[in-house]
Amino acid sequence: MTTSAHPLAHFDVQEIRKDFPILNDGTRTRPLSYLDSAATSQKPAVVLNAMHDYYVHANANVHRGVHELGDAATSRFEHARHRVARFLNADPRGLIFVRNTTEALNLVATGIARQGGLMASDRVVLSVLEHHSNIVPWQLERSTHGFAIAAIPLHPDGTLDMDEARKLLAPPTKLLSITYQSNVLGTVTPLKELIAMAHEAGILVAVDGAQRVPHARVDMKDLNCDFFAMSGHKVYGPMGSGILWGKPELLSSMSPFLGGGSMIDTVTFERTTWAELPQKFEAGTPDVAAAVGLAAACDYIDSLTYEAIEAHEKDLMQHLLHMLDSLPYIDVYGPNDRERIVGAVSFNVRGVHAHDVGTICDRHGVAIRVGHHCCQPLMRHLGVPATARASVAAYVTHDDIDSLGEALADVASIFGQVITQHTSPASQMEHRHA
Ligand SMILES: Cc1ncc(COP(=O)(O)O)c(C=O)c1O
Numbered sequence: 123m124t125t126s127a128h129p130l131a132h133f134d135v136q137e138i139r140k141d142f143p144i145l146n147d148g149t150r151t152r153p154l155s156y157l158d159s160a161a162t163s164q165k166p167a168v169v170l171n172a173m174h175d176y177y178v179h180a181n182a183n184v185h186r187g188v189h190e191l192g193d194a195a196t197s198r199f200e201h202a203r204h205r206v207a208r209f210l211n212a213d214p215r216g217l218i219f220v221r222n223t224t225e226a227l228n229l230v231a232t233g234i235a236r237q238g239g240l241m242a243s244d245r246v247v248l249s250v251l252e253h254h255s256n257i258v259p260w261q262l263e264r265s266t267h268g269f270a271i272a273a274i275p276l277h278p279d280g281t282l283d284m285d286e287a288r289k290l291l292a293p294p295t296k297l298l299s300i301t302y303q304s305n306v307l308g309t310v311t312p313l314k315e316l317i318a319m320a321h322e323a324g325i326l327v328a329v330d331g332a333q334r335v336p337h338a339r340v341d342m343k344d345l346n347c348d349f350f351a352m353s354g355h356k357v358y359g360p361m362g363s364g365i366l367w368g369k370p371e372l373l374s375s376m377s378p379f380l381g382g383g384s385m386i387d388t389v390t391f392e393r394t395t396w397a398e399l400p401q402k403f404e405a406g407t408p409d410v411a412a413a414v415g416l417a418a419a420c421d422y423i424d425s426l427t428y429e430a431i432e433a434h435e436k437d438l439m440q441h442l443l444h445m446l447d448s449l450p451y452i453d454v455y456g457p458n459d460r461e462r463i464v465g466a467v468s469f470n471v472r473g474v475h476a477h478d479v480g481t482i483c484d485r486h487g488v489a490i491r492v493g494h495h496c497c498q499p500l501m502r503h504l505g506v507p508a509t510a511r512a513s514v515a516a517y518v519t520h521d522d523i524d525s526l527g528e529a530l531a532d533v534a535s536i537f538g539q540v541i542t543q544h545t546s547p548a549s550q551m552e553h554r555h556a
Contacts, residue, residue: 128433129427129429129430129432129433130430130433130434130437132430133426133430133433133434135434135516135517135518135519136519138426138516138517139517139519141166141167141168141422141517142164142165142166142167142517143167143170144156144164144165145164145517152487153487153525154487154489155486155487155488155489155521155522155523155525155526156489156515156517156518156522157488157489157490157512157513157514157518157522157523157526158489158490158491158511158512158513159336159356159513159514159515159518160305160333160336160356160465160466160491160511160513161356161491161513162355162356162361163336163355163356163357163358163359163515164358164515164517165358165359165360165415165419166358166419166422168418168421168422169358169359169360169415169418169419169422170415171418172414172415172417172418173360173411173412173414173415173418176195176198176410176411176414177411179194180194180195180197180198181195181410181411182194182195183195183407184196184199184407184408184410185384185401186384195410198410198413198414199219199408199410199413199414201417202219202410202413202414202416202417203217203219203400203413205417205420205421206365206413206416206417206420207367208420209420209423209424210340210341210342210350210365210367211341211342211343211344212342212343212350212367213342213369213370214400215370215399215400216367216368216369216370216373216399216400217365217366217367217400218365218366218367218368218373218399218400218403218404219363219364219365219400219404219408219409219412219413220364220365220366221362221363221364221409221412222353222354222355222361222362222363222364223253223255223330223331223332223351223352223353223364224255224259225364225366226349226351226352226364226365226366227255227256227259227299227328227330227351227366228255228259228262228379229366229379229403230259230299230328230349230351230366230368231259231260231262231263231299232259232263232377232379233373233376233377233378233379233403234297234326234376235263235266235267235269236376236377237375237376237377239296239297239376240263240267240269240296240297241267241268241269242267242268242269243269243294244269244270244294244295244296244297245269245270245271245272245290245294245295245296246260246264246269246270246271246272246295246296246297246298246299247271247272247273247274247287247290247291247295247297247298247299247300247325248260248271248272248273248274248298248299248300249273249274249276249282249287249300249301249311250273250274250275250276250499250500250503251276251280251282251300251301251304251306251307251309251311251497251500252273252299252300252301252330252497252499252500253301253305253330253332253495253496253497254496254497254498255330255496256299256300256301256330257499260299269296270294272290272295273499274286274287274290274300276500276503279456279457279458280304280306280307280309280455280456280457280500280503280504281309281457281462282311282312284312284315287316287319288319291316291319291320291323291325292323293323295320295323295325296325296326297325297326297327297328298316298320298325298326298327298328299327299328299329299330300313300316300327300328300329300330301329301330301332301333302329302330302331302333302334302340303331303333303334303337303464303465304333304497304500305332305333305466305495305496305497305511306455306466306468306495306497306500306509306511307455307456307457307463307466307467307468307500308439308456308462308463308464308465308466308467308468308513309456309457309462309463309464310334310462310464313329313345313347314345314346317345317346317347321346326348326349326372327347327348327349328347328348328349328350328351329345329347329349329350329351330351331350331351331352332351332352332353332356333356333465333466334352335352335356335357336356336357336358336465336515337431337432337435337464337465338428338432338464339428342367348368348369348372349366349367349368349369349372350365350366350367350368351364351365351366352364352365354412354415354416354419357416357419357420357423358419358422358423358515358516359412359415359416359418359419359420360411360412360415360416360419361412362409362412363409363412363413363415363416363419364416365416366403370399373399373400373402373403374399378396378402378403378405379403379405380403380405380406381394381405382405382406383405383406383407384397384401384404384405384406384407384408385397385401385402385403385404385405426516431516434516435464435465435514435515435516435518438514438518438519438520438523439460439463439464439465439467439514440460441520441523442467442512442514442523442526443460443463443467445523445524445526445527446467446469446530447460449527449530449531449534451471451472451473451534451541452469452470452471452472452530453469453470453472454467454468454469455467455468455469455470455504455506455509456468465513465514466511466512466513466514467511467512467513468495468509468510468511469509469510469511469512470506470508470509470510471510471530471533471534471537471541472541473537473541474533474537474541475507475508476492476493476508476509476510477492477493477508478533478537479492479510479530479533480492480510482529482532482533482536483510483526483529483530483533485529485532486525486526486528486529486532487525488522488525488526488529490510490511490512490526491510491511491512491513492508492509492510492511493508493509494507494508495509495511512526
């Protein structure tokens with residue numbers, strides 16, 4: 123009989139914290155409990171060092187130099203592309219470096235619509251879970267090309283209404299663009315099922331993977347989506363790093379997003395022809411250091427292993443949800459089956475605006491996110507203007523979560539008077555959906 127080691131056998135969160143300079147920053151006047159990794163993760167020294175090393179040893183412009191440094195920069199940039207492609211099990215020809223998920227989704231919307239792929243008779247389907255970066259780019263293109271936009275509705279607990287999804291994944295829908303994991307609720311969408319349904323109806327699928335890649339291995343070949351967007355800064359990589367991956371045959375038939383240097387083959391005043399993939403979509407000088415940093419972040423995640431990260435974060439989420447559920451003045455948003463809440467959870471202190479909650483948490487050294495999280499349609503569905511959100515990562519500890527618990531107890535004692543008089547938003551929600 124073979125026994126496989128427990129995923130956390132070699133995972134020591136205190137050792138991992140040593141990898142992150144900001145968590146050991148002696149200039150801070152109070153301890154930091156960073157529970158805002160869904161907004162952006164902290165960066166390990168290996169990522170910072172890789173970027174520094176690039177600037178110290180290989181900085182030059184890429185793809186143009188006939189000199190040694192130009193070759194070194196190009197080689198590091200293209201190595202980064204192959205490293206990130208391998209991380210996602212993706213064809214590197216379809217891997218385009220962009221600044222972030224927002225830019226990646228704008229690229230898809232513009233590239234398809236401009237090429238005539240979305241016309242007045244067509245429809246794009248989104249969902250009520252979407253971040254504004256997966257809503258607004260489609261609206262911008264709609265204003266020129268006139269197609270319709272529909273959104274898959276949600277059940278009261280925030281899960282997708284798959285019956286409605288099935289109805290919408292039919293003519294005249296041409297494209298589904300949907301999140302893999304909600305940045306507000308932490309829920310994971312049934313993406314493979316949606317992709318199968320869409321493809322059966324000849325519909326393309328673009329995926330907003332920004333919140334999934336920090337928590338679980340994503341495999342392009344297995345997922346079989348047509349486009350995939352992610353931000354490097356949420357996966358221990360630098361700000362300004364991100365990718366759009368697309369099936370090469372689709373990218374080849376799309377219009378470029380930005381025009382300029384590096385993305386052309388020939389230019390005359392009458393006509394310009396495009397470079398091959400992926401350069402066709404990488405106009406101008408790229409952020410080589412960001413790409414190098416993202417490749418180092420892939421190495422870092424693989425050194426920890428996703429198995430260990432998932433096991434650690436599952437344990438943290440259980441602790442976090444148990445704490446929140448035990449506080450009588452907290453409303454947690456999302457499914458009652460708490461196992462379905464991954465990486466991040468939204469909540470409110472009853473009767474207290476999320477901004478006040480965030481401000482008091484900050485006094486305790488606890489960093490959480492508050493507001494509409496760039497998801498105003500979802501806030502409308504939940505019937506609240508804003509939520510507080512706590513999110514976890516490899517370097518988060520039980521102590522961080524306990525500090526949040528203490529800060530929330532402080533919120534309750536400061537606002538005690540209001541809390542006892544206010545009706546719970548959850549009971550309002552149940553009423554509305556009854
Ligand atoms: C689900 C989701 N999509 C898209 C984005 C946009 O990411 P970025 O700001 O890196 O473009 C975010 C950022 O929070 C997100 O959570």
